[in-house]
Amino acid sequence: MDLAFTPEQQEFRAEVRSWMEAHVPKAPLKTLEGREGFDEHVAWERELASGNWGMVTWPEAYGGRGLDLIRWLIFEEEYWRAGAPLRANQNGIFLLGPTIMEYGTDEQKAKFLTPMAKGELIWAQAWSEPNAGSDMAAIRSRAVRDGDDYVISGQKTWSSRAAFADWCFGLFRTDPDSKRHKGLSFILLPLDAPGVTIRPIRQLHGETGFAEIFFDEVRVPVANRIAGEGEGWSVAMATAGFERGLMLRSPARFQAVAQRLVALYRQHADTASPDTRAAVLQAWMDAEAYALNTYHVASQVIAGAHIGAEASLNKIFWSELDRSAHRAAMSLLGATAELRTLPGGKGGGEENAWLEGYIFSLSGPIYAGSNEIQRNIIAERLLGLPR
Amino acid sequence: MDFRLTEDQRNLRDVIRDYLDKEHGPEVLRRLDEGERRDPAIWAGLVEMGIAGLLVPENHGGLEMGLIEAVLVATELGRANVSESIADTALIAAPLLAGDRQEALAAGELRVALAHPINPWIADLANADMVLTGGKTIAAPEQCEALESVDPLRLLYTPMSADADDALLDRAALITAAQLLGAGERMLDLATEYAKMREQFGQPIGSFQAIKHHLASVAVKLEFARPLIWRAAYAAQHGHARAPIHISHAKVAATDAAVFAAETAIQVHGAMGYTYEVDLHFWMKRAWALAGAWGDRAFHRQRVDEAVLGGTLPITPDQTFASE
Ligand SMILES: Cc1cc2nc3c(=O)[nH]c(=O)nc-3n(C[C@H](O)[C@H](O)[C@H](O)COP(=O)(O)OP(=O)(O)OC[C@H]3O[C@@H](n4cnc5c(N)ncnc54)[C@H](O)[C@@H]3O)c2cc1C
Numbered sequence: 001m002d003l004a005f006t007p008e009q010q011e012f013r014a015e016v017r018s019w020m021e022a023h024v025p026k027a028p029l030k031t032l033e034g035r036e037g038f039d040e041h042v043a044w045e046r047e048l049a050s051g052n053w054g055m056v057t058w059p060e061a062y063g064g065r066g067l068d069l070i071r072w073l074i075f076e077e078e079y080w081r082a083g084a085p086l087r088a089n090q091n092g093i094f095l096l097g098p099t100i101m102e103y104g105t106d107e108q109k110a111k112f113l114t115p116m117a118k119g120e121l122i123w124a125q126a127w128s129e130p131n132a133g134s135d136m137a138a139i140r141s142r143a144v145r146d147g148d149d150y151v152i153s154g155q156k157t158w159s160s161r162a163a164f165a166d167w168c169f170g171l172f173r174t175d176p177d178s179k180r181h182k183g184l185s186f187i188l189l190p191l192d193a194p195g196v197t198i199r200p201i202r203q204l205h206g207e208t209g210f211a212e213i214f215f216d217e218v219r220v221p222v223a224n225r226i227a228g229e230g231e232g233w234s235v236a237m238a239t240a241g242f243e244r245g246l247m248l249r250s251p252a253r254f255q256a257v258a259q260r261l262v263a264l265y266r267q268h269a270d271t272a273s274p275d276t277r278a279a280v281l282q283a284w285m286d287a288e289a290y291a292l293n294t295y296h297v298a299s300q301v302i303a304g305a306h307i308g309a310e311a312s313l314n315k316i317f318w319s320e321l322d323r324s325a326h327r328a329a330m331s332l333l334g335a336t337a338e339l340r341t342l343p344g345g346k347g348g349g350e351e352n353a354w355l356e357g358y359i360f361s362l363s364g365p366i367y368a369g370s371n372e373i374q375r376n377i378i379a380e381r382l383l384g385l386p387r
Numbered sequence: 388m389d390f391r392l393t394e395d396q397r398n399l400r401d402v403i404r405d406y407l408d409k410e411h412g413p414e415v416l417r418r419l420d421e422g423e424r425r426d427p428a429i430w431a432g433l434v435e436m437g438i439a440g441l442l443v444p445e446n447h448g449g450l451e452m453g454l455i456e457a458v459l460v461a462t463e464l465g466r467a468n469v470s471e472s473i474a475d476t477a478l479i480a481a482p483l484l485a486g487d488r489q490e491a492l493a494a495g496e497l498r499v500a501l502a503h504p505i506n507p508w509i510a511d512l513a514n515a516d517m518v519l520t521g522g523k524t525i526a527a528p529e530q531c532e533a534l535e536s537v538d539p540l541r542l543l544y545t546p547m548s549a550d551a552d553d554a555l556l557d558r559a560a561l562i563t564a565a566q567l568l569g570a571g572e573r574m575l576d577l578a579t580e581y582a583k584m585r586e587q588f589g590q591p592i593g594s595f596q597a598i599k600h601h602l603a604s605v606a607v608k609l610e611f612a613r614p615l616i617w618r619a620a621y622a623a624q625h626g627h628a629r630a631p632i633h634i635s636h637a638k639v640a641a642t643d644a645a646v647f648a649a650e651t652a653i654q655v656h657g658a659m660g661y662t663y664e665v666d667l668h669f670w671m672k673r674a675w676a677l678a679g680a681w682g683d684r685a686f687h688r689q690r691v692d693e694a695v696l697g698g699t700l701p702i703t704p705d706q707t708f709a710s711e
Contacts, residue, residue, distance in 0.1 A: 128658070131586075131587075133587060133657050133658065134587050134588070134592075134657070135587040135588045138587070138588075157658075158658045201662055201664070202662065202663040202664065203661055203662060203663060204660075204661055204662060204663055204668040204671070204672075205537075206663065210658075271685055271686070272685055273684060273685035273688045273689065274688075274692075275688070276684075276685060323650070327646070327650075330675065330678070331683070331684060331685065333679070334679045334683035334685060334686070335505070335506055335507055335508075335679035335680060335683055336507055336679065337675065337678070337679050337683075338536045338537050338538060338541075338672075338675055338676040338678075338679060339507075339508075339534055339535065339536060339537075339543075340535040340536070340537060341534070341535065343507055343534075343545070355537055355675075358675075359537075362650060362653050362654075362661070363658075363661050365654055366653070366654065366657055366658060366660075366661065367658070370654070370657065371654075372595070372597040372598070372654075375597065376597075
């Protein structure tokens, strides 16, 4: 065990810090869940790419820097420290990218990874269906083989930012006679293909952050399939591992939340109730624990370990930490918590980001596989309890 | 000692509940949300049901009921997500007004907005006929500035100067606690119904223990908030010195139960609960709003804290219902 950063790692941190200080937008962007804000976030992705910061862990050949996971964590710490925007590109770089890296052909890597790292193609995830949420193996949307193409029909739903994204990666039933996990394939397609219709869904805060996608005989080349026909489930499980695990939600994000929460507490210290004070402290302690766990997991991965069902531990921890941190903030704000714009301040006050954050934090225990499902996975696969 | 509701009280609750179920369902919330947000016909219906005059003496045209009845009605208003200022006017302000005003109020001809420094807003100021603040009524201002709440059916305005008034604060906190309880009950109902209907893995999600336990935990929280509200109403009705402490206790419990009900209900709904299309969001947002209204949980916890840990409140079991 060696818990000190090397001089090279420290230099790397300094390099990220100075780039971020020079480039991160001074004013917060509009929400990623709306058209305008989405475009602003895509512009930011391009800016990041111009500094070659799109995805530092990827090989240089694909627009990365070929760095290890420790540097990735350092990068993230500096990213959040600088208050940089959310990643419009998150489905691509954190989920699909690693999946293609593991299962894609060389042609697929060449075709998709570089534009992804550069923020040129923004991806949506098209897995869930109206009757296949937690029970994803109930997927019905089908892809029928016709020569060198698949012809796709069916419906997906809850696809985050599909209303604005360029491409999607989906799971489709390629074997019409198959049941459950068998006979599914992992297929990529452009969202402007003929036969694709997108219907944005209004989320509870009013923005259209996710969408339904309808496929009416959409033609997609077979070459857009990742891994073998009928192997989609195991590919998707690997992707889900990236989603639950250390890529999608790096600790620095929650450490930033905890740090802002502590600052908010200081503003309200004289009126805060002792249990809210305790909740604030707990949020900070949990964010710290999450960081330590992640460094430990990353160290194991660098040494060649494979993360399986353990990703479920992670997903529960970050999503519940995020929710309790924001709940504590709502308590601190008291009577002003419900206001969209906080009173006070020159020129009309600032947007109540804690309220938006609290609402979003309530989706954390639902998306990326609900926490009930994660607890089942932990109980059955890690603890060996009977099904 | 008999902690049951009387038959009349149960009837009152059932009549109001049936009425609101019929006349004030989710489709009404959607219509209001897409339109003017207030509707004179809804107000008129509530007046017709006797809610405006619930607490007004009979000789002024009211039903002359008390605070127990008021919290029962407030719970139903919360359960139905009623947004008209009927709770503020009839259940909070009415007894604090002069006799002739009460007459107009019972007839549904007067709407009162409530101003108190504990809130950074005044609800429904723009359609109020007068404002109650610091124990006095004053004219509603000609102009006021709107604030946007997370709750689309709440109409908030920036405060004009407001004066403190303990009686107003206590009554309002009690009625707000009752509304929170009602909102929590409704969210539990919505989530329970959804869990029976939604199938995954070939069975209703309500058959999974994880879902059962979530919903059962909400039921426990609500069950133990309810008698706190009833005792607080009783104590306030009978002028017990410790009523304010009971009210604070009830507000904290109702807030925690409603916020927990919201978090659990959305979890049970899965992604459906994160949409505007599904009704649940109206009640979640009402719960988040009322949680901070008329004293947030820090304020009310502090009042209980000072009384109990500070030693001013006798805490032996024989004192649970004491009046001093
Ligand atoms: C903000 C947000 C963004 C999303 N983005 C995407 C996206 O980009 N792409 C995509 O494909 N999907 C996306 N989703 C969908 C997400 O993956 C699903 O919501 C999730 O898998 C749960 O499915 P469901 O919503 O159908 O809920 P259901 O499966 O109907 O679950 C409802 C409740 O029942 C519980 N439950 C179900 N089965 C069991 C069981 N066996 N044991 C115990 N409890 C159970 C669940 O845990 C949950 O509490 C998103 C969801 C949200 C909220």
